[in-house]
Structure formats: C-alpha cells, structure tokens
Amino acid sequence: MTAELSFNQEIANMMYATHGNPISHCLQCGTCSGTCPAVEFMDYTPRAIIGMIRENFKDEVLASNTYWSCASCYHCTVRCPAGIDIADMMYALKRYSMWKSRFKEGLIGPDFSEGFVKMIVNSGKSFEPILATTYLPKFSAGDLVQEALTATGLVLKGKIPLLPKRIKRLKKFQRMVKRIIPLGELS
C-alpha cells in the first residue's frame, strides 16, 4: 500500500501545513492558466499540471518547466474558484524537485534559487548584481551582452554600489540558520 502513495498525496504532504490537499477540488476550469502571464512559456499550463498531478504523471510533471516558470504573482491563487493556492503549489513542486534533484535540464531557476539562498546564508543580504553575473554563463551570447550592458550602465549611473553589504551579527545569524537546517558543525 505504501508504495502506492500517489503523487497527488505527495504534493499534498508538501502543502499539508497551510492547505491540506486542495488539489482534489480542482474543477479543471482553467482560470489559473487563463490568468497566468507566463503561460506561453510553460510546457504545460498550470491547470494541466494539476490534472497530471492528480493522475499520477509524476515524471512528466517533474520534467516540465511549468513550475519553474511561475512568477509567483498569485493572480491564479486569488481567482481560483476552488480555493487552491496554485502559486504555493508551484513552490511545493519546486521544493520537491530541488530536494530530489529532478528537474528539466537547462533551467536557470534551480541554480538561481541555490545561489540566492547561499548568498543570504553567507551575508544575510541579497545583492542582485552579483546574482545576475553568476548566471551569465547560462545566458545565450546575445543575452549576455545585453545583461552586461545594462549592468554596466547601472553601475555608471550610481544605482549599484560595487560591493555587497553584510549584516553585522552574521555569525549569530548563521547559527540561527543551522538551528533550522542542521548542516555543518556548530561553531
């Protein structure tokens, strides 16, 4: 019986704290996908993803770029007639795929999230310019030039300071993080 735990239930278990298992209430009406501003860049629409989760198409869901293309704008969430927090479900899928290292090849999203978290754990603050340049290798040549031009322009305009900031009580902050994620020796 245990091995038959459906993908639907697995995702519900990721969302148990805030939402229980709302995916089951989906009417497949497509309000989410009709609303989504990023839908044309997704392999499957959000509605289709919900349908696929319910019908246990785990491999196909995980291999799609849909959940990593979600912009977290929550427009689907507020409109959903079945009360499903679809944006939150996308986060659950992202976590699932990160923890299991199962996501579509060539996506920037997982690396970006990794880098973002690492940066915060290391400094307590986020700093966009560093992030952007970190992912430059993943951009195509054209994008790269454009991004570099924009960044240089911003530095020249005085918008970006050249050095990132750090919080003062960084050591304590990091020990705080380690109480949540039990990795690394406690210093």
Added chain:
Amino acid sequence: MVQVGSHPNITLLTWSEVTKVDGYVGNFVVTINKKARYIKTEDCTGCGICWEKCPWKVVDEVFEVGMAKRKAVYVPFPQSVPKYPVIDAPNCAYFLKGTCKACEKFCPTNAIDFNQKDEAISVQVGNIILATGFDLFDAKRIPQYGYGRLENVYTNLEFERLCNAAGPTGGNIVLRDGKTVPKTVGIVHCVGSRDQNYNSYCSAICCMQSLKFAHLVHERTGAEVYNFYIDMRTPSKGYEEFYQRLLEEGTHFVRGKVAEISDFARVPEEEGKLVIQVEDTLIGKQRRIPVDMVVLSAGLQPRHDAKEVGKMFGIACSSDGWYIERHPKLDPVATMTEGVFIAGAVQGPKDIPASVAQGAGAAARVLGKIQQKEIALEPVRASINEAQCSGRRICNGLCPFSAILFHEDKMVSEINPALCQGRGTCVAACPAGAISGTCFSNEQIPFADRGIAAAQSRCKGGGGCVVVIG
C-alpha cells in the same frame, strides 16, 4: 396569470408586503402592509391613459435593468396582473414639487387618489406558500469581467431585454451605441456560480440560457458566437437536443472559465474589440478571443432579504441562503413549519418548468390539507408538565418555531402542539426537567438504544433503510 387575477376565489395583493405572521397551520394571521398605490383599484380600468400622459420619465432599473425608461405612473411590465398602475411617489412631480397631476386630469374614471396612505390589513389563512424567487448575482463583483466598466459587456438580464420585441431596441441585438450589430459575441457561463469566491453552487439555468442566447444571436445577426463553459449541463427533457442543434449551428464552444475581459489590444486584430482571455482547456492553450459583445450569464442567488423573511415565516435558510425544505428528496415542497410551503427558486436555483412543477405541487399540498379538514402531525412533540414548570421562561426564547407561550396568570409555559416540531432543544434546556418529548422520555431512551443496537447488529450496511423509533 390573467386567470389568477380574475378568479373569484383568489385575492391578489400586489404592491404589498407581509410584515407579521402569527398563529399556526390552519390558523395563521398574516399582517400585510398594502402600500399606497395612489390609484383607486375599484375605479381603475387599466386603460393606460395615465402613463401615456405622465410627463415624467424615470429610468426603469427593475424590468428594463436600466436600459429604458418608464413613466412615474406605470405598470411594471405590459402583461402584468393586475392591470392597475402605481404612482412612483419618490419620482412623481406632484409629490416632489406639489404640481402636475396630469394623470388625475386625464383619468376617465377619476381613479387617481393622491391622498392614499399605506394600509395595514390582516388576513386569516390556513396555509402559506412562499414563492419569492431569487436575485441575480451582481456581475460587478467580478471586476475582471469589466461589467459596468466596459461598455459592451452585458448581463444576461440586459441581453434578455435586448432580444425582446417589446424591449428597448425592439428586439434588435445591437451594441450600446444602439446601432452597431455585433459580428462576434462571447457568452460567459458560470458568472458568480461554481466559485468559492462568490457562490459555490451551480445556478442550474445558465447553460440552457446561454445556449438560447447563442441561438438568438445566430438567428438574428449571423454573428460568430463563442460560449465559454466549465461543464455543459443540459439534464432535462429536450435540452440535450437543443445543445446538439447549437453545435450544428456552428457555435464555438470553448471549455474554460474566462479569466478576464479587457479592452486593451495587444495585436492589431484586437483593436476596438473586447478581448476574452481564457484557457481553452481542450487544447491546453491560453487564448485571447476578440469579440464585439460579451454576455455574462450571471447566476442566481437567494433574495437579499431571504433570511429576515424566512424568520418571519418560521423557516430556515441553508448556508447558501436558500430555504430549507422538509426533506431534500422525499419532501421538497414542505418546510419544517407545518402549513408553510415553498415553490420555485426560493428553495434553490431552478428553471421555469421545475418552478411551475413545484408551484403546482405546493398548491396540491395545500388543497389536500384543506380537503382533509384536520391534520395529522408527526408524533414527536414536546409537552410541559405544568406542576413541574417553575415559570423561569428559559425555554421561551429557544424555540425556532415560537411554539412556546407563557401564561402570565399561572406563571407556567405551554407548548402549542401544532407549532412544535419536536426538535427537543427545550427538553434539554429546562432546568426543572418539566419538559419531555413524546417517545423520548427518560424511560424510553434506553429501550430505543437497545433497538438501534439490535438493528445495527443485523445491518449489512446496504443502506436505503429508515429506522423508525417510537
């Protein structure tokens, strides 16, 4: 309706409101406020000269949904029964400024009476049927559909007037400018229905209504019609066949709940159009469909005052606000209050045939009761032992059917068995233990428990059983 108006055994009170209901089945006393009509109905012939001559025009927000005007003296719609008009005092020149009286001057039978006052009457009746209908969902509550903001977005009621030969456009389906015939029309189903953000139930009539609209648009304008639906629900006789006909007529059926309607064009084809953004769930793609006109099939909802009215008649509303029937399957016409029946959309969303059927059912139930001359009540009733009653009146306010009355002289409460429905709240609440329920006395309950246990031990869980105790 005309027959009803002229039947000798039917007294029709329009422009009237029930303010109080006392008594019980066979013996209700209903107090009614007959609002001043300013027309002597005994003299009025309904000739219509008054509203022809009245110089004051008022936007008709009710029957014409704001799309046309009526006079300050008017009948709500041409076929209304009875035929007498009413003067709309807040909009009448005489009541506002003290002059005019055009209607009075022209009335051939001197039926106008500006001095009429509201009149409270009370009637004694044996049974009551409530058929107060529904309210339309306010489409403005869904701002992303643009109703009230985007000109050519219509509600179903507005479109209904647009199609009507006696309506503001004489039955021509045109845009708000009054002349342009739309080339494409989008009809949006489930507006405010099947949606936890608004009403979570299905409004039952919108699918067929939307199909009818699509058919009328085809027939009168030849326009392309897009119907946007979640599920197509055509469960009654002949309805599926109508759906088939629409499919043959070439209506586009897009399966998907409309996300938003916008007047902003992204591409040249969208210029000057309303753009319906939706996922076509059968294709799995977001589509933007430019149309000239949008019709929103707004759902049904309980009357805004259903709760207060229900309270007056001793009946309860479900969580959605519809009146609760005695039993959803076995007794969908009666209510928990003996002698009060419901018919039509007060009970829940339903279409015309179903409302007519229920109305006939309710009438038959009342006739049956009249015929019987006496009524059989459910045996489960509460009664008060006068000797034990301490007269503290704790039970008095608890009864939802107002079945408990108090004798000031004897300082004891008494239960009217005709009103009591055996709910037992009072039995549990009485600190003196003076109230007992028939069949539920302390002595009887252990036996009943044993009976249930025995029944359970034999039960194979097949369902469909009814266990009757007592």
Added chain:
Amino acid sequence: MKQYAYYPGCSLESLAKPYQLSAKEVSLALGLDLREIEDWNCCGATAYFPVDELLAYTLVARNLAIAEKTGLTDFVAPCSACFKNAYYTNNYLKKDPDLADHINFALEEDSLHVEGTLKVRHLIEVVLEDVGLEAVKNKVAHPLAGLKVAPYYGCQLLRPRKDHEDVENPQYFEELLSAIGAEPLEYASKTRCCGASLIITNRKAALEMVHLLLKEAIERGADVIVTTCPMCNVNVEVYQSQVNREFGTNYSIPVMYFTQLMGMAMGIAPRRLGIAREPVPKAQAPVSA
C-alpha cells in the same frame, strides 16, 4: 509624529536607492517617522521558498523580532515582496504556535524572540490610512496638473490577500495620484505581474511581461509609470532597451516610485528624491518644481 519600524529591504540599498531617498523625504514631510530597524537581513524574496520555506519564514521572523523589540506597533515595508513575506509570516506565526515555537528556538541564537503581534503594512497603505488623502492634498505645493500617470500596483502589494478591499480593480493608488494633482489613467495591466522574479530565470517570459506593461502605458498616453515596489520599478525601467531590442519597439517612458512623484508635488528638490539617477530620463515629466 507617529513612529514606525521601517524595513527597507535589500533592493533599497542597491538598485532602488531613489526609492529609499524619496520614501524618507516624503515620510518626513508627511509626519511619518520611519525608524529603520537595526541589522535586518534579507526577507528571502521569491527565490528562497523553493528551497526551504521554513527557513524563509525564519529569515522574515528575525526582522519581525527585531522590530518587535523596538516596542513599535507597525512594521512598514516599501517593497511589495518584502511586505508580502512579512505579512504572511506574521500571520502564520500567530496561527501556528508550533511554527512560532520552532522559529523562536532558532532566534535564540541571536537573542531574539518573535510573537507575531505587529501590524505589517506597505508604505503606500500607511500614507493612505494614517496620513489620508486630505492631508496629502494639503501638502501639495506644485500640483502635477496634466501629468498622465499609469498607476502600476504590481502583484504582491495586493495578492494573495483576498480579505483586502478589491484585489482585481483597486482604486486607492488612483485616488492618491489625483490628490497630488496628477491624472491617473485607466490602466488595465495595473495588477498584472511584471515578471521581475523571472528576469534571471526565464528572461524571455519576463521581457514579454514587461513589454505588455510598457505597451499599454504608452498607448494609453502615459507620461510616466508609477510603481510601489522596487522590483517592478527596476524591471520595467531597466529592461526597456532590451524590450526594444527583443520586440523591435522604441519605448522610452520614465518609471518612478510613488514617493518620488509625491515628493515632486510637495516641492521637494528632485536631487533629494533620487531623480536623475534613472537610466530613462525624466525629461518628459512636465513639472517645474
């Protein structure tokens, strides 16, 4: 002067410096005392939740705890993403004692404790609710008459709250703009996402989203797009040239923070509002402050 625990967020220290400057100037002029909380950290934005939501809440909770320590009652964020994270974490902490307990265990490392008692608010809400439109009107020295403004709410200022007034067609930004004499335009895209969180991870999608926002604002005749969030502002402003390259357009429209526009109307010198540091010049703005 009412004091507020002010949480600027990372962007206001780098890309959105003009927001920081103008927010401080305008608040001061309106009688709002924004006290920046000490040693705050990043709130996790949108990129943290995919890794560990619990950790994301902890990050936000640290800021809330620092703010609670000041004894002030209101936590104010000018960034919509920070606001949304703080608002929800605060609610979760109140609703879920186990979560609060676990997070407080972690916060002990920094001698902090969080209760979830603060009122979390966005800066524009504070301006509207605590100052009020009348008081704003009274402060206006140079009404921005004739300035056509596209009011851009963005996403996380409004959503996913459902209990809030009108999430689909809010009007308060328009009312604020009218109060400073500007002319708010009907802007259908006003609550559409700008795609800021995708600009690095899914550039094409984000540029398309920016493209549509710009297209509507310009076609409706806007002189300027006004924002309430550093992410939106930077995204819509900075990527205009890339949108032009991608879509063959020729868009050039200034993008300003609502605080900058208010500051101009109130007669504060542009330099002090961080104006003229933007990549897209404000030359079109017909204001002679």
Added chain:
Amino acid sequence: MNVQKRLIIIDDDPDFVGGIKSILERAEYQVDTAYNPKDGFQALQARRYDLLLLDIMMGRGAEGIALARKIRKDPKLREMPVLIITSVREQIAFLFPGQAVHPNFVDVDELVEKPVEPKLLLEKVSALIKAAEEKHLQPQ
C-alpha cells in the same frame, strides 16, 4: 515469546517508506506509517510506539527537526527512542558542501543517512529498542 514491537515511520518519501517498511516487517516488527509531520504526530498521540523512524526534510522544509523537538518536550513521548534517517545533506547539499549533519541539533538517540543498509537498520532499531527498555527498567 516476545511481544511484537510496534514502530512508526514518519517520512514523506513513499518509495523509501515502502522499502524500509518491508525490511522491518520481515524482521517481525509491526510498522505504521505517516507521510507528513501532522499525521505523524497525531498517530503518536493515538497509541504507544516502541520506536520512531523520522525523516528531516518534509513539507515546508526541515520539519523533522521541529517534530523531534516537539516530541522531546512532550512528557508522554519523551521516552520513545527516535532514529533519524535522512538525506538532508543530499537534498540541500549546496548550502554547506561537504559538511556533516551536525549531530546535536536536537536531543535524538541516533542518526543515520540515507541510503541505509538493511542490516545496519535492523541493528540500530533493535539496539535502540533494547536500550530504551533497559532505561525504562532501571529506576524501578
């Protein structure tokens, strides 16, 4: 004859749960399962278990730790031995690369990392149950 020992696994990974459940059942243990911390805690309150096998990364994040802390504070559950079986290091390895799961994040009895050898698993389980029983007997 020994009374059969009853264990509970709280882990969100159905494949892993399925695997160790069958190993444990073959070793004559009675095994219950829960796939999220909430259901898990409810199960723990509903009946007595001789051992808990607990995962770390569940739901919103490292919720196993929150649960372990909650159990250690509960006077009724405090005595129950807990075996943490986790792949947290792999799941978010990038955060502190190369570093171990730090052992004293919460007072638990034992921690092993996935994938776990069946033999080792059974050894740890029986040792923990035995130790708990001895500890329980000592004060009397």
